[in-house]
Structures are given as C-alpha cells and as structure tokens.
Amino acid sequence: MMPTACQPRPLLRRFRRAAALLGLAMALSAVLAAFAMPAPAVAASARIKDVVDVEGVRDNMLIGYGLVVGLNGTGDSLNNAPFTEQSLTGMLERMGVNTRGTNLRTKNVAAVMVTATLPAYAAQGTRIDATVSAMGDSKSLLGGTLLVTPLIGADGEVYAVAQGPIAVSGFSAQGQGASVTRGVPTSGRIASGAIVEREIQFSLAELPxxxxxxxxxxxxxxxxxxxxxxxxxxxxxxxxxxxxxxxxxxxxxxxxxxxxxxxxxxxxxxTPDQVARVVVDEKSGVIVMGENVRISTVAIAQGNLTIRVTETPQVSQPGPFSQGQTAVVPRTDIQVDDQSNNRLAVMNAGVTLQELVQSLNALGVGPRDMISILQSIKAAGALQAEIEVI
Incomplete structure (x- = not known):
C-alpha cells in the first residue's frame, strides 16, 4: 500500500513533542546546575583569635648562666675565659672540692647562657624547652651536659631550673690543612629540659x-x-x-x-584592614608590597650609561736576524652602552600592584633598581603608600 501525502504529519508532531521535552530537560538541567554552583568567594577573612591577644595571657622570658661539662676537648680555654674558671672553682667548692691556688687546665667545660620561654599559666612541675649558647671560645657543645641552672625572670625571681644533655644539630671538624663546619655547634637545645618552679598568678575568670x-x-x-x-x-x-x-x-x-x-x-x-605599605630590604634586595598600593599618573624611565674598557695586549715578535726585542703591544677596546633601547613607561592613575610590577619588569628592572624607582616615585608624590626600609 502506497503512503499518502498526509501520513508524515503525525511523525512531525512526534518530533516537535520530543524536541519540546528535550528543551525542557535541558532547561531543568541548567537550573539544577545553577543551584549546584558554589557561592562566589568572599573577601579573605581571619578569626579574631588570629588578630588579637588577650591581656594577661602572655609569655615571659627567662635567662640563666650555667656550666656545660662532658665536652670532648672542645670547651673553653680557661686562660682566655676567666669567668669559666671562676664558675668552675665556685661550683667545685660548693661540692666540697678546694681548687684555690691551682692551675686548672681542663678543656671539657664551657660557660653558657640558658634561655627559655615561660608559657602563660604554666603550673609548677611543667617542663619547658631550654636553649643553650656558648659564651667563651668553646668550639662545640656536642656531647655536653648542662648542670643545674636557675632561670630568672625580669623581676629577678627564679621561675624554672634547667639541666640535662644538650642536643646539637651542627658539627665542626678540622685537620692540618682543612676544616669544615656545618650548622652552629656552639648552640644547642634541651627538649623539656627545664622544670617550672614558680607560677605567675593572674586571675582571668574574675576580670569584669x-x-x-x-x-x-x-x-x-x-x-x-x-x-x-x-x-x-x-x-x-x-x-x-x-x-x-x-x-x-x-x-x-x-x-x-x-x-x-x-x-x-x-x-x-x-576581614582585617591594612595600611598601604611597601617594605624594602636594601641588603637582600627584597621588596614586599601590600594589596592596596596605588600609583598616580607617572612616567618612568630606567637606564644608565655603561662604559666597558677591555684590555687585550698582544705580543709583537721581531723578525728573524733583526736583532730586535720582543715587545707587548697594548690593545684597548672601549664600548659605550647608553641604554638607547629602553623606553619611557607611562602608568596612569590607579595602577594596581600587579600592573606596577608588570610594567617595571617589562623595562628589565631588577630588584635593586626597583627600590630606587619606588623611592623616586614616593619622592614625586605619586606613590600612595608608605615605604618602610629595613
């Protein structure tokens, strides 16, 4: 049976219905995707805990003077460190050993300064870390043991007592023709080497x-x-x-x-706020600029006159049988670089930090030259930020 001309219409209606259903499904998918999208990022925030300190909740610095014994010949030379000899003599007398009038020659003892930090609300019996540093000409504290050392606070009271073996990360070795040193062998640490003996009274719960x-x-x-x-x-x-x-x-x-x-x-x-500031370390050439640093309209050109003088002397040999003498003929090459390829960069008002850095880098400006440029922009009144040189 031959198809008539009216039969394709139901197929067309089915196709249109399927297309409508497909469009509805796509629209529904788009709506669900919109709801599933994450919220836009908010400004960088910080906890109040990370930006403030509570009055009374603070650390206290402790310091003490002591002796380290058990060194393998790397201690102080008693002739060059009289304080070490006096401390050793006093310590031996307290132990019942009289060494007055004798010439002590030991090299296994070193005078040290002991430092520690007393945490807030540290209770009696709590252990804290202690740092030991040599005072005299000791070569290394490796293998040494700190004797009982009282640690005092700013008020002169004893708040902790330190003692124990010292852990040293550095070492030093030498021979007749060479020596090597890694780290700092004259400084070490005693983990949990100090015991708190006195508490600092502060009643936080009763503060109005x-x-x-x-x-x-x-x-x-x-x-x-x-x-x-x-x-x-x-x-x-x-x-x-x-x-x-x-x-x-x-x-x-x-x-x-x-x-x-x-x-x-x-x-x-x-969201903490901050002052627009540029921190410059001229020693290392480090530049740190805050987010809010802005530059007014200013033109910048960077370039110096460089003159290179190169000496390449040549030796002139006399001809055979000429009875001449060998002579050195100077050859001098002078090159002048006036930085003619550099261009004058113009930065419009409201330039951001990123645009400033990109513009200066496009000029081929190094960190140290950038420091001079920033200081010049500040002197011109075009840098809307503080410059702090450290």
Missing amino acids: VVRLSLRNPDFTTAQRVATAINMQLRGNMAQATDPSSVLLNVPASRRGDVVGLMTEIEQLRI
Missing part, C-alpha cells in the same frame, strides 16, 4: 573587663572586631578605644565563665 590587643594596630580592624563581638553577644559590650585595643565588658550572665566567653569570641571571623 577584658582587653583585646590587636597585633597589627588599625582603626578599621579594631572597629570590625568590636562590631563582630557586639553582634554575637547581641548588645553593646565591646568598644574600640584606640587602634590597638578593644575593651570587652563581661556580661553579668558570663561572670566567672570568661574562658567560655573567649572561646565563642575568638572563633568569630572578620
């Missing part, structure tokens, strides 16, 4: 007002910290008093639970 000190003082950051705390506590409890301090009035319902209160506050996130 807690002061938060910003590590990088800034008006905007201090205000943001206070705002975040007030939103969390649902009240006007925090106030920024200056760029480096935020005063927190402990709510009456949280008196005695300052630790729990600080646990909630230090996890809050803020």
Whole structure:
C-alpha cells in the first residue's frame, strides 16, 4: 500500500513533542546546575583569635648562666675565659672540692647562657624547652651536659631550673690543612629540659573587663572586631578605644565563665584592614608590597650609561736576524652602552600592584633598581603608600 501525502504529519508532531521535552530537560538541567554552583568567594577573612591577644595571657622570658661539662676537648680555654674558671672553682667548692691556688687546665667545660620561654599559666612541675649558647671560645657543645641552672625572670625571681644533655644539630671538624663546619655547634637545645618552679598568678575568670590587643594596630580592624563581638553577644559590650585595643565588658550572665566567653569570641571571623605599605630590604634586595598600593599618573624611565674598557695586549715578535726585542703591544677596546633601547613607561592613575610590577619588569628592572624607582616615585608624590626600609 502506497503512503499518502498526509501520513508524515503525525511523525512531525512526534518530533516537535520530543524536541519540546528535550528543551525542557535541558532547561531543568541548567537550573539544577545553577543551584549546584558554589557561592562566589568572599573577601579573605581571619578569626579574631588570629588578630588579637588577650591581656594577661602572655609569655615571659627567662635567662640563666650555667656550666656545660662532658665536652670532648672542645670547651673553653680557661686562660682566655676567666669567668669559666671562676664558675668552675665556685661550683667545685660548693661540692666540697678546694681548687684555690691551682692551675686548672681542663678543656671539657664551657660557660653558657640558658634561655627559655615561660608559657602563660604554666603550673609548677611543667617542663619547658631550654636553649643553650656558648659564651667563651668553646668550639662545640656536642656531647655536653648542662648542670643545674636557675632561670630568672625580669623581676629577678627564679621561675624554672634547667639541666640535662644538650642536643646539637651542627658539627665542626678540622685537620692540618682543612676544616669544615656545618650548622652552629656552639648552640644547642634541651627538649623539656627545664622544670617550672614558680607560677605567675593572674586571675582571668574574675576580670569584669577584658582587653583585646590587636597585633597589627588599625582603626578599621579594631572597629570590625568590636562590631563582630557586639553582634554575637547581641548588645553593646565591646568598644574600640584606640587602634590597638578593644575593651570587652563581661556580661553579668558570663561572670566567672570568661574562658567560655573567649572561646565563642575568638572563633568569630572578620576581614582585617591594612595600611598601604611597601617594605624594602636594601641588603637582600627584597621588596614586599601590600594589596592596596596605588600609583598616580607617572612616567618612568630606567637606564644608565655603561662604559666597558677591555684590555687585550698582544705580543709583537721581531723578525728573524733583526736583532730586535720582543715587545707587548697594548690593545684597548672601549664600548659605550647608553641604554638607547629602553623606553619611557607611562602608568596612569590607579595602577594596581600587579600592573606596577608588570610594567617595571617589562623595562628589565631588577630588584635593586626597583627600590630606587619606588623611592623616586614616593619622592614625586605619586606613590600612595608608605615605604618602610629595613
């Protein structure tokens, strides 16, 4: 049976229906994909814990003077280090050994300074690390043992006592014709080598007002910290008093639970602000520029006049049987480089940090020349940032 001309219409309607269903499926997929897409990235934020310090929660520095014994002939020369000899004599007398009037020649003893850091709220009996550093002409502290050394604070009180074998990472070896030294053999560390004997009393739980000190003082950051705390506590409890301090009035319902209160506050996130600053280290040629550094309209050209003088003397030999003498004939090659290929770069107002670096690199500017250019831009008033030279 031959098909009629009207039979393709149902097929056309089916095709259109399938196309409509396909379009609906694609649209639905696009909507689901839009919902599945991640949210746009927010500005870089930091916890309040990472930008502030709590008043009273701080470390304290300790220092002490002691003797290291057991060195394999690498200690102080007693003739060149009288303090070592006096300390050794005093220590032996306390042990009941009289060495007055004798000439001590040992090289197994070294006078050292011992330093440690006393953590906040360290209890009696807590062990802390101690660092040992030689004072005299000792060659190495490898294999030495520190004798009992009191560690005192800034007030002159003893807060810890250190003793134990020293771990030295460096070494030194020498012979008649050569020597090698790796690391610093005259400094070492005693892990958990000091015991805390005195506690520093500070009652944080009883404070009615807690002061938060910003590590990088800034008006905007201090205000943001206070705002975040007030939103969390649902009240006007925090106030920024200056760029480096935020005063927190402990709510009456949280008196005695300052630790729990600080646990909630230090996890809050803020966006710290920073001053536009360029830090320059002229010794190493390191340049660090902040994100907010901006440049006004300015033209920059970099280039120096370089003159190279190369001496290539040649030897002139006399002819045979001429009875002449051999002579050295000077040959001088002078080259002048006026940097004529360099171009004058113009940077418009509002140039970002990335554009500034790209423009200077396009001129072939090295780190040290870049330091001079930045200082010149600052002198011209076109650098909207502070320059700090370290």
